[in-house]
Amino acid sequence: MSSNVRVSTTVNGEPAEFLCEPRESLLECLRDKLNLTGAKEGCNDGNCGACTVEMDGRIVTSCLVLGVEAQGASIGTVEGLARGSALHPLQTAFLEQAALQCGICTPGFLVAAKALLDHEPDPSEDRIRFWLATTLGRCTGYDKIIRAVQQAAREMREVKA
Amino acid sequence: MSQPAYSVIGTRPIRHDGADKVTGRALYGADFQMAGLLHGFVLRSPHAHARIKSIDTSRAEAYPGVKAVVTAADLPESSDRMVDIGEGETPLSYVRGNVLARGKALYRGHAVAAVAAASLHVAEEAARLIEVEYEPLPCVLTAPEAMLPGAPLLHEDLHTHELGEKTSTASNVSEHFRHVMGDSEAGFAEAEVIVEREFSTSTVHQGYIEPQNATALWNNDGRVLVWCSTQGSFVVRDATACVLDIPVSRVKVTPMEIGGGFGGKIPVYLEPVAALLSKKTGRPVKIVMTRKDVLEGTGPTPGSFLRVKMGAKKDGRIVAAQAYLAFEAGAYPGAMVGPAGMCVFASYDIANQTIHGYDVVVNKPSTAAYRAPGAPNAAFATESVVDELAEKLGIDPIELRLMNAAKEGTRRADGPKYRRIGCVEVLEAMKNSEHYRSPLGGPNRGRGVAIGFWFNVGLPSSCTISINADGTANLVEGSTDIGGTRTSIAMQAAEVLGIPVDRVNPTVADTDSVGFTAVTGGSRVTFATGIAAYEAAQDVVRQMRERAAKLWSVDPDTVEVDRGQYKQNGHSMSFADLAARIGETGGPVVGRAAVNPKGVGGSFAGVVVDVEVDPETGKTTILRFTSVQDAGKAIHPAYVEGQMQGGSVQGIGWALNEEYWMSKDGAMMNSSLLDYRMPTSLDLPMIDTIIVEVPNPGHPFGVRGVGEANIVPPTPAIANAVSHATGVRMTRLPMNPPAVMAAIWSKG
Numbered sequence: 001m002s003s004n005v006r007v008s009t010t011v012n013g014e015p016a017e018f019l020c021e022p023r024e025s026l027l028e029c030l031r032d033k034l035n036l037t038g039a040k041e042g043c044n045d046g047n048c049g050a051c052t053v054e055m056d057g058r059i060v061t062s063c064l065v066l067g068v069e070a071q072g073a074s075i076g077t078v079e080g081l082a083r084g085s086a087l088h089p090l091q092t093a094f095l096e097q098a099a100l101q102c103g104i105c106t107p108g109f110l111v112a113a114k115a116l117l118d119h120e121p122d123p124s125e126d127r128i129r130f131w132l133a134t135t136l137g138r139c140t141g142y143d144k145i146i147r148a149v150q151q152a153a154r155e156m157r158e159v160k161a
Numbered sequence: 162m163s164q165p166a167y168s169v170i171g172t173r174p175i176r177h178d179g180a181d182k183v184t185g186r187a188l189y190g191a192d193f194q195m196a197g198l199l200h201g202f203v204l205r206s207p208h209a210h211a212r213i214k215s216i217d218t219s220r221a222e223a224y225p226g227v228k229a230v231v232t233a234a235d236l237p238e239s240s241d242r243m244v245d246i247g248e249g250e251t252p253l254s255y256v257r258g259n260v261l262a263r264g265k266a267l268y269r270g271h272a273v274a275a276v277a278a279a280s281l282h283v284a285e286e287a288a289r290l291i292e293v294e295y296e297p298l299p300c301v302l303t304a305p306e307a308m309l310p311g312a313p314l315l316h317e318d319l320h321t322h323e324l325g326e327k328t329s330t331a332s333n334v335s336e337h338f339r340h341v342m343g344d345s346e347a348g349f350a351e352a353e354v355i356v357e358r359e360f361s362t363s364t365v366h367q368g369y370i371e372p373q374n375a376t377a378l379w380n381n382d383g384r385v386l387v388w389c390s391t392q393g394s395f396v397v398r399d400a401t402a403c404v405l406d407i408p409v410s411r412v413k414v415t416p417m418e419i420g421g422g423f424g425g426k427i428p429v430y431l432e433p434v435a436a437l438l439s440k441k442t443g444r445p446v447k448i449v450m451t452r453k454d455v456l457e458g459t460g461p462t463p464g465s466f467l468r469v470k471m472g473a474k475k476d477g478r479i480v481a482a483q484a485y486l487a488f489e490a491g492a493y494p495g496a497m498v499g500p501a502g503m504c505v506f507a508s509y510d511i512a513n514q515t516i517h518g519y520d521v522v523v524n525k526p527s528t529a530a531y532r533a534p535g536a537p538n539a540a541f542a543t544e545s546v547v548d549e550l551a552e553k554l555g556i557d558p559i560e561l562r563l564m565n566a567a568k569e570g571t572r573r574a575d576g577p578k579y580r581r582i583g584c585v586e587v588l589e590a591m592k593n594s595e596h597y598r599s600p601l602g603g604p605n606r607g608r609g610v611a612i613g614f615w616f617n618v619g620l621p622s623s624c625t626i627s628i629n630a631d632g633t634a635n636l637v638e639g640s641t642d643i644g645g646t647r648t649s650i651a652m653q654a655a656e657v658l659g660i661p662v663d664r665v666n667p668t669v670a671d672t673d674s675v676g677f678t679a680v681t682g683g684s685r686v687t688f689a690t691g692i693a694a695y696e697a698a699q700d701v702v703r704q705m706r707e708r709a710a711k712l713w714s715v716d717p718d719t720v721e722v723d724r725g726q727y728k729q730n731g732h733s734m735s736f737a738d739l740a741a742r743i744g745e746t747g748g749p750v751v752g753r754a755a756v757n758p759k760g761v762g763g764s765f766a767g768v769v770v771d772v773e774v775d776p777e778t779g780k781t782t783i784l785r786f787t788s789v790q791d792a793g794k795a796i797h798p799a800y801v802e803g804q805m806q807g808g809s810v811q812g813i814g815w816a817l818n819e820e821y822w823m824s825k826d827g828a829m830m831n832s833s834l835l836d837y838r839m840p841t842s843l844d845l846p847m848i849d850t851i852i853v854e855v856p857n858p859g860h861p862f863g864v865r866g867v868g869e870a871n872i873v874p875p876t877p878a879i880a881n882a883v884s885h886a887t888g889v890r891m892t893r894l895p896m897n898p899p900a901v902m903a904a905i906w907s908k909g
């Protein structure tokens with residue numbers, strides 16, 4: 001057994017600290033130490049995308065990042081999407097388009113889609129499909145997820161314009 | 162038939178649990194936390210078939226941080242008692258044996274022992290120190306091999322049920338059944354065109370994104386408290402009680418949010434194990450499966466071997482049909498070949514039929530339900546043969562199906578006569594769709610169609626509705642919500658109460674707090690729990706009329722109710738105004754209902770699909786896909802579309818990629834989500850939907866249940882499309898690139 005390491009990081013804009021074993025993943029640290037259980041474990045090998053979080057502006061599967069790597073980094077999770085009581089346009093669009101059924105894949109899709117729209121405000125359907133292929137969903141057939149991202153992109157562009 | 166005008170039914174409100182599910186706040190089973198929580202890890206057999214000669218847990222027990230180790234020796238001794246937990250009668254010894262292997266490991270991934278420790282990593286390290294002495298035995302992996310005389314036997318005491326009679330032959334065939342109607346041989350003698358083919362389908366997994374999980378606390382008062390993600394909290398309660406041999410009243414199950422199930426989260430795997438570990442430690446124990454555990458240790462759907470023969474007259478009338486269905490149950494009997502036998506010719510009115518079904522055990526994980534279990538396998542064969550008949554007869558494939566379509570009054574070979582069904586309406590909608598009328602265009606392309614049936618189930622549900630003074634209603638029900646059913650149930654109550662659906666607050670309760678409710682499965686929740694909510698709301702309305710009558714000093718029978726407005730001879734009050742006065746008119750108003758509805762309505766679904774096959778690589782691309790389904794009445798059309806789209810895409814994965822790729826010695830070679838390849842967003846086009854509504858007379862709003870039939874037609878429709886694109890009949894699933902290339906090369 002290894003001894004714990006202290007990690008100072010920023011999560012959803014707030015400073016956060018935790019102790020972890022060097023072998024523990026960022027996903028374990030978020031869920032078990034910071035009680036941010038929005039990121040889910042579906043496979044623990046980077047293939048399902050349910051644990052997707054933003055790390056220094058890029059999306060990562062947090063099961064493949066070690067907790068200690070979060071030292072000094074800035075992490076964004078699904079819990080940080082809403083601004084106070086106002087949902088993010090993607091969250092609203094997912095609800096309006098019925099883009100979730102069981103909802104276990106939803107946090108991963110939301111975080112991934114936000115990263116896309118932050119950089120590309122007007123992605124084509126193909127581009128959305130390509131980008132979101134990092135995340136698996138099994139309930140929806142993706143149709144309504146794609147439509148929700150398109151709706152959010154439209155609304156976010158209108159707000160900016 | 163003119164549709165009644167509804168205020169809530171047929172609208173698309175935002176789901177009640179929506180905010181929690183888009184903010185990451187919704188708590189799924191693995192998110193459960195509790196003071197003193199220990200983590201469990203399950204050790205699994207590395208052999209597909211082996212005698213367990215001994216298990217030495219001493220090194221694991223001595224490992225620092227380990228709190229307890231359990232094996233099958235910690236479970237009660239098994240008898241041959243039969244138990245009914247979720248999906249019909251099963252010997253208790255099988256249920257227990259699958260939870261922790263006793264005597265023999267029957268598949269690779271079979272749970273053998275489990276460890277609880279303060280951390281998951283420690284539990285896993287310790288589990289690796291358990292010394293299990295195995296004597297590997299020859300394994301058998303497919304139904305045809307397992308049925309051969311002299312095949313290695315999984316259960317020495319398993320005797321074939323041969324056409325209802327128990328025989329004395331020890332065999333891997335647990336059951337052989339037969340359905341006969343008319344005289345199929347005479348029918349074939351009369352037929353002018355006959356097609357007969359053999360088909361096979363691989364084992365595939367439901368592929369829910371959330372692995373199985375369970376937390377249990379064997380409390381100091383003797384009660385066993387369970388928190389888990391399940392399709393049926395009462396199933397978990399009953400199964401856990403059976404496996405542990407304690408009364409059901411000692412188990413309380415609190416359902417957490419569930420991340421997909423599709424039938425796979427009906428059986429129990431972890432709950433009794435976590436409970437045993439908790440009993441030994443006095444602390445709550447959580448176990449969460451890894452993805453490998455999910456693929457190797459939980460029930461996938463059966464692989465199958467099928468032979469279907471159908472004969473028609475030149476005018477297109479199908480006069481005879483025969484089916485031979487051999488399904489792989491996995492380690493314990495129960496391959497869902499029964500439903501396959503019910504569904505194999507269910508879309509057609511055929512006078513002469515013979516259907517043989519075989520339930521065969523093999524050294525693979527014990528299979529579980531997967532969306533319309535058995536029906537997609539069966540339809541793959543039948544709908545391919547019907548397509549070939551259409552080709553030979555020179556009749557449009559939808560026309561041929563329409564000419565022979567099952568209708569009200571048609572009898573199935575397994576007995577039942579249809580009440581009002583929507584087979585013809587679904588076929589008409591396919592035929593009239595913009596998709597089917599559009600040109601296909603381009604080389605290497607093919608269009609395929611198919612239809613499929615699922616009978617749906619009723620089963621018990623319970624519901625209570627209590628009225629708040631602010632004019633809202635709290636609705637408590639017992640169906641775990643996998644896809645928005647809180648809302649589809651609340652909508653039915655709201656319609657009856659005459660209030661907006663956001664004034665109904667639905668809760669899925671634990672097993673202490675709501676009456677018995679069967680599994681979320683069989684497409685039953687919006688139908689059966691919907692009826693429970695409807696009845697409970699009617700009970701509320703009856704009481705509210707009495708309250709109004711009391712205020713107005715009139716006879717309750719003279720109070721009329723119209724969309725939440727209570728009226729009598731000049732008096733009028735809204736539901737909300739009346740609710741504000743329930744205190745002074747007699748106190749709380751609580752409506753209740755417990756139902757076991759019999760008026761279940763089967764659902765038909767159809768697919769039109771266009772594909773393009775790359776002749777260089779054999780890769781199939783879905784160009785366009787239309788799913789058509791009879792919903793009876795779509796309570797929440799967006800959720801109906803979602804079910805159709807989800808079932809369609811699972812069908813696409815089943816058709817083109819997904820399979821358990823087994824080594825000769827029974828190891829799954831692709832037990833990760835990289836190699837067990839489910840469709841991603843990039844693999845697909847939009848999935849178009851057409852909802853057909855042929856109301857089910859057995860439900861007050863006409864609901865049929867839409868969760869399952871939609872997965873039945875995709876595999877044959879795609880096979881037909883690929884066959885037309887390549888000019889070769891595709892008879893095996895999956896039709897992955899190597900299989901398609903082999904087919905193309907076989908043309909020479």
Ligand code: FES
Nearest residue numbers: 101103105138139
């Ligand atoms: S909604 Fe169930 S996996 Fe995405």
